[in-house]
Amino acid sequence: MCVRACPLEINIPGFIRSLREGRVSDAYAIIREKSCLPSICGRICSAPCEVACVLNEEAAPIGIRALERYAADFGKGKLAKKQRLLYGGKKVAVIGSGPAGLSAAADLAQRGYQVTVYEAFDKPGGILRYGIPEFRVPKKTLDHEIDQIKALGVTIETNFLIGHTATLEEIRQKFSAVLLATGAGIPKFMDLPGTSLGGVYYGEEFLMRVNRAKSTFFSRGVPKLPLGQKIAVIGSGNTALDCARTGVRLGRQVTLIFRRLEEDMYVAEEERQYAKEEGIQFASLVKPVEILPDSNNFVRGLKCVRMDFADRDGSGNWEVAELPDSEFNLDVDTVVIAVGHNPNSLVGEGTPSLKINDDGTMQVRDNDSMTSIPGVFSAGNVRTNAGPVVEAMASGKKAAEDIDRYLRG
Amino acid sequence: MPFKIINKLVLADQVKRIDIIAPNIARRINPGQFVSVAPEEDDEHIPLTVTAYDLIKGSIMLIFPEVGHTTKKLGAMHIHEEIYSVLGPLGRSARIGKEGLVVCIATGIRIAQILPICRAFRDKGNRIIGVIGAKTKRSLMLEPQMRLACDKLYIATNDGSYERRGQATDILGEVLEKNRIDCVYAIGSVEMMRAVCAMTGQKNIKTLVKLNPVMTDCMGMCGSCRVKVGGKMVLACIEGPEFNGFDVDFDDLEIRMNAYEENAQWGNLPSEHKTGNGGPKTLTKFLSGILKG
Numbered sequence: 001m002c003v004r005a006c007p008l009e010i011n012i013p014g015f016i017r018s019l020r021e022g023r024v025s026d027a028y029a030i031i032r033e034k035s036c037l038p039s040i041c042g043r044i045c046s047a048p049c050e051v052a053c054v055l056n057e058e059a060a061p062i063g064i065r066a067l068e069r070y071a072a073d074f075g076k077g078k079l080a081k082k083q084r085l086l087y088g089g090k091k092v093a094v095i096g097s098g099p100a101g102l103s104a105a106a107d108l109a110q111r112g113y114q115v116t117v118y119e120a121f122d123k124p125g126g127i128l129r130y131g132i133p134e135f136r137v138p139k140k141t142l143d144h145e146i147d148q149i150k151a152l153g154v155t156i157e158t159n160f161l162i163g164h165t166a167t168l169e170e171i172r173q174k175f176s177a178v179l180l181a182t183g184a185g186i187p188k189f190m191d192l193p194g195t196s197l198g199g200v201y202y203g204e205e206f207l208m209r210v211n212r213a214k215s216t217f218f219s220r221g222v223p224k225l226p227l228g229q230k231i232a233v234i235g236s237g238n239t240a241l242d243c244a245r246t247g248v249r250l251g252r253q254v255t256l257i258f259r260r261l262e263e264d265m266y267v268a269e270e271e272r273q274y275a276k277e278e279g280i281q282f283a284s285l286v287k288p289v290e291i292l293p294d295s296n297n298f299v300r301g302l303k304c305v306r307m308d309f310a311d312r313d314g315s316g317n318w319e320v321a322e323l324p325d326s327e328f329n330l331d332v333d334t335v336v337i338a339v340g341h342n343p344n345s346l347v348g349e350g351t352p353s354l355k356i357n358d359d360g361t362m363q364v365r366d367n368d369s370m371t372s373i374p375g376v377f378s379a380g381n382v383r384t385n386a387g388p389v390v391e392a393m394a395s396g397k398k399a400a401e402d403i404d405r406y407l408r409g
Numbered sequence: 410m411p412f413k414i415i416n417k418l419v420l421a422d423q424v425k426r427i428d429i430i431a432p433n434i435a436r437r438i439n440p441g442q443f444v445s446v447a448p449e450e451d452d453e454h455i456p457l458t459v460t461a462y463d464l465i466k467g468s469i470m471l472i473f474p475e476v477g478h479t480t481k482k483l484g485a486m487h488i489h490e491e492i493y494s495v496l497g498p499l500g501r502s503a504r505i506g507k508e509g510l511v512v513c514i515a516t517g518i519r520i521a522q523i524l525p526i527c528r529a530f531r532d533k534g535n536r537i538i539g540v541i542g543a544k545t546k547r548s549l550m551l552e553p554q555m556r557l558a559c560d561k562l563y564i565a566t567n568d569g570s571y572e573r574r575g576q577a578t579d580i581l582g583e584v585l586e587k588n589r590i591d592c593v594y595a596i597g598s599v600e601m602m603r604a605v606c607a608m609t610g611q612k613n614i615k616t617l618v619k620l621n622p623v624m625t626d627c628m629g630m631c632g633s634c635r636v637k638v639g640g641k642m643v644l645a646c647i648e649g650p651e652f653n654g655f656d657v658d659f660d661d662l663e664i665r666m667n668a669y670e671e672n673a674q675w676g677n678l679p680s681e682h683k684t685g686n687g688g689p690k691t692l693t694k695f696l697s698g699i700l701k702g
């Protein structure tokens with residue numbers, strides 16, 4: 001069951017058996033066959049396999065994610081270079097070095113292509129680097145995984161923003177195929193009065209600043225952004241939870257505000273429990289309506305209304321609706337908004353032939369990852385808009401297959 | 410790719426100019442575009458306008474005053490040292506058309522940003538009146554270059570130590586009275602651009618402004634550069650930094666620009682969150698914070 005649930009099709013019973021027999025490096029090798037970022041997945045995967053676990057009916061599922069983390073952290077050895085099959089050394093460019101781009105790059109390199117990854121940031125990793133905080137994915141672990149991928153012969157070119165430093169068209173001409181894996185890193189704006197005030201941040205900025213400051217705390221250490229003592233985080237996804245948990249680690253008092261029920265949050269149960277243990281207050285069924293300014297135009301408080309389930313038209317359809325006269329002011333001085341992302345299709349700037357859907361996702365052919373430009377493929381969150389790491393990786397692997405098929409004709 | 414500093418000059422009081430080797434950027438840069446620079450690994454990335462470029466050397470020229478952590482660090486770097494990260498060109502290029510008589514107005518450090526705009530307007534065959542202002546003669550920079558780029562140049566210093574005493578906007582008022590102006594391009598503080606737009610609005614003159622909101626990643630992934638333009642929130646790093654002056658909500662911009670002035674609000678925070686003077690106490694506190702996590 002679990003193997004079918006895993007988008008990467010990792011041989012889960014196989015590696016667990018190896019672990020049970022004490023062969024940790026064998027377990028690692030089994031995972032490694034399918035996944036090029038095992039210690040990342042072992043930490044933050046949404047673990048669809050655990051949901052599908054056969055033991056679920058009787059008791060709790062096996063902690064597959066934790067086992068994977070163990071195997072990856074303790075079983076890792078030097079990555080043996082696989083024998084390379086050379087298809088005339090064709091060159092492939094991968095744009096974006098998030099999980100989708102990296103998996104595709106690793107797969108393509110293993111198939112004997114010359115792969116160059118272009119990344120706009122100064123370091124590769126995508127959201128794993130600048131979004132997810134250090135305490136969930138240590139930068140050292142990430143560096144190690146990326147070194148392994150580089151060892152396969154992948155070149156990573158940072159500080160290179162496709163669409164600006166070079167256009168997609170130029171890259172297309174230099175390479176036999178191009179993969180767009182630019183992710184979905186653009187924050188969704190929230191339509192709320194007061195979002196311009198001082199002390200209001202979007203989750204991406206908050207995490208990015210903390211992440212960039214933290215990675216060498218000896219030289220600098222402090223994120224350069226003004227923070228109050230009481231933070232309200234708006235949102236119920238992974239980003240919101242990460243912002244909240246980061247806030248706690250900065251010594252702040254954090255309230256997480258969201259419109260739905262706690263059980264309906266889009267996060268792994270485990271993460272939610274951690275957050276509770278860390279002392280984050282959960283304000284479920286609350287909707288913010290206005291950020292209140294003080295005389296300096298900084299945040300003074302957050303005006304909210306309570307929500308509840310209501311059967312408004314009597315049809316038995318219970319929906320979340322505002323409770324009348326339930327307005328209250330939350331006493332906070334910083335607000336972090338993390339209500340979702342839009343796909344990053346800015347790579348198409350200056351290349352009108354690249355077709356983009358109305359919601360910003362990349363248009364692709366059915367059953368294939370190719371976009372409207374022949375030889376240009378896309379994978380990861382830029383295609384799906386949102387989704388867990390494993391799906392981005394699986395989509396990267398699928399794109400690698402499609403590219404391989406395309407290049408072999 | 411190494412971004413080597415090949416030239417470094419002091420232009421005015423505390424203002425430095427550096428030339429950096431960055432052939433990929435020099436090849437594609439347009440007037441009005443900027444780069445995002447981090448002097449060393451894990452430093453803050455800051456946006457800086459490319460004032461000029463040299464295709465033969467493959468270099469770009471940046472001009473900045475040493476005001477904060479990052480610019481001080483950048484200013485302390487020597488010739489032949491390598492800058493860790495330079496990303497660009499970023500932002501949209503300036504909309505330079507054949508307008509006729511154009512006024513380019515800028516104050517202080519923003520003169521470095523208006524220079525490439527003046528040159529581009531001139532190359533398109535426009536006539537240009539330059540108006541620049543500075544606090545004192547000592548902080549005035551790029552005067553010769555501006556004189557070459559403009560057909561006529563007016564200078565104002567706030568303390569009267571050079572040419573006219575007063576504000577650049579005073580001169581603009583007179584220029585607008587005496588000439589039939591087709592277009593005004595303004596780069597300056599929020600108050601200055603607001604004043605310019607008020608003046609040109611009366612006469613219905615096309616006005617372009619270049620905004621400098623605080624930016625973090627400079628490529629549309631964080632939202633810190635959001636500004637209200639035409640009643641909508643837009644990202645200045647993607648859709649700007651140049652906008653039509655009459656569309657910009659300057660009150661909102663003022664709030665955004667002020668939002669990062671730490672001391673304005675949380676001056677009484679525990680010491681760990683004041684930047685700059687990270688004493689040993691700060692470090693220990695911060696470390697323990699991380700170890701807990």
Ligand SMILES: Cc1cc2nc3c(=O)[nH]c(=O)nc-3n(C[C@H](O)[C@H](O)[C@H](O)COP(=O)(O)OP(=O)(O)OC[C@H]3O[C@@H](n4cnc5c(N)ncnc54)[C@H](O)[C@@H]3O)c2cc1C
Pocket residue numbers: 044045046095096097098099100101118119120121125126127128131132133160161162163181182183184185207238239240242344346347379380381382386387388389390392
């Ligand atoms: C805070 C946070 C927490 C999360 N937590 C979890 C979790 O616990 N579990 C889980 O399963 N998922 C989680 N996710 C989701 C997961 O991170 C994403 O699914 C995954 O990172 C998507 O990968 P990607 O490769 O598609 O894109 P990204 O990781 O976004 O990578 C895209 C890369 O492309 C680069 N790029 C973009 N445009 C260009 C360009 N024009 N030129 C060059 N480079 C460019 C970007 O800089 C970026 O590095 C979380 C996401 C966030 C934001």
Ligand SMILES: Cc1cc2nc3c(=O)[nH]c(=O)nc-3n(C[C@H](O)[C@H](O)[C@H](O)COP(=O)(O)OP(=O)(O)OC[C@H]3O[C@@H](n4cnc5c(N)ncnc54)[C@H](O)[C@@H]3O)c2cc1C
Pocket residue numbers: 443453455456457458459472473474475476477478479480481518521522620621622623624650669670
């Ligand atoms: C599109 C764009 C182009 C720019 N071009 C130039 C340029 O060519 N030359 C130049 O000197 N500066 C330019 N700036 C401003 C430059 O980014 C800031 O001066 C820089 O971020 C200061 O960094 P710091 O770490 O040295 O100072 P900080 O410690 O961050 O701040 C020091 C002082 O600078 C002010 N400041 C911080 N960020 C900005 C900002 N974005 N705009 C204005 N003031 C700011 C702060 O309010 C503070 O008073 C530009 C900004 C943008 C958005």
Ligand code: FES
Pocket residue numbers: 623624625626627628629630631632633634635644645646647
């Ligand atoms: S600077 Fe990050 S979105 Fe513009």
